[in-house]
Amino acid sequence: MSRRPAPPPPRGARTHRTRSSSRLRGWLRHHRAMALDSAWRLLKAPIGSLVTMLAIAIALVLPAALWLTLDGARLLDAELTESATLTVYLAHHVDEAQAERVEEALAANEAIGRTRLITAAEGMAEFQQALGLADALGRLEENPLPASVVVTPRDPSPEAVRGLAGELEAMTGVEEVRLDLAWIERLRHLAELGRRVALALAVLFGGGVLLVVGNTIRLAVENRRKEIEVVTLIGATHAFVRRPFLYSGAWYGLGGGLLAWGLLTLGSEWLAAPVSALAASYGATFSLPRLGAAGSATLVGCSILLGWLGAWIAVSRHLAEVRPR
Structure with a gap:
């Protein structure tokens, strides 16, 4: 027994799906067209666009460089903390x-x-050997130095080390336990201060990026006021009018982020040799931290986001002032 074919969907449902698909394709085409058009407008004014991107890059380089320096200090602090030891002097x-x-x-x-x-x-x-007084100390009738045990704790945190020192002092045959954690705590306090300074600078310079992009987009809005009035008069929405300026802000952010990444990379390469030589003179090995893939993506992504946000604020503020006449 043959099966009956399924009935076709109602004509209204097909029409609704067709309109939705057509609307989506039109929306994507407009996004692509606005992205290309905004990039072309930036390329037509290369000097002004480059100056804006360079201002964004400089605003991003300073807090990013400070954060990288603090990251290197954090790694150094971890190495020094792991090397913290206790000296147990016996009776x-x-x-x-x-x-x-x-x-x-x-x-x-x-x-x-x-x-x-x-x-x-x-x-x-x-x-x-350390003092070079072998002859003088050799005349001593009795060795005044006690035996000692150098202890490396598993948990190098200051709290755990202090607790361990108190436990070891109570052992039989132990005269004194010495530890010096003051320099580690000072280094941590300095690192915490540096992190807060870096965060404050990031907020301040991020605001500077918003102002730079916002002022640039404001000028673009003023230059295209007549065009905005015409498209608004024929029924364009605010989202439609805002879209090309948002892409312009994103392009500014992308260019500024790439320039900031390039400046940080060049600066790291330029300072790598002197920093390594300075560390080697103290018998240590230290190299400047690099951004890496995740750090580079974060830097460029934050730059794009700041550019887009600055453009959105500028356009939203001035779009309300543009009225068709």
Whole structure:
């Protein structure tokens, strides 16, 4: 038994789908046309467009460079914090065998990562080598230095290290536990201050980008006032009128973001050798952090967003003043 063919959809439904599809295609065509037209208008005035993009790039480079510097300081802080150690000085009456047992007890502590025993004789030898007073210190009848154990904690945070120091001081045979975390805390305070300064600069210069793009788009609106009045008179919506200026702001942001990325890359390459040489002179290895793919995309994306937002604010403000006559 043959199946009957499905009835065709109602004519009204087909007409509605056709109109929706046609409206969507028209909307996409207009977006493409406005994007190309706004880019062409920027290319017709290359000097003015380049100056605007360069102003945006300079406004973005300063906070971005400071943020990269702070990121490098954060990495350095992490390396220094991981190298934080405690020095456990044993009592003078503790002999070498007892010192080894104390080290074994310390190594068994779950909060301790590594231990290194320095006997009294080894401590005196290191002290003599550091001061260059081997002959004078060699005349001493008794070694005044105690044995010590250098402890590397698993958790290098200042709070955890202080708690571990208090625990180790209560152990039998331990005379004193020394730690110096003041410089780490100062570095962290400076890094936090730098992050807040970078955030404040980013907000201020972001506002500057909005003003630069907004002023440029305002001039474009004034130059095309007659055209806006005509299209408004024949029924164009505000979204239709606003669209080409929004694309212009986005193009300005894209150009400014790419220029800022180029300036940051060139600056990093220019400063890489002196920074590496300075770090090597202190016996350390340090290199300037780079933006990377994610950082570059974030920089360019924020620039485009600021350009688009500046254009939207400028057009929305002045569009209400444009009335067809």
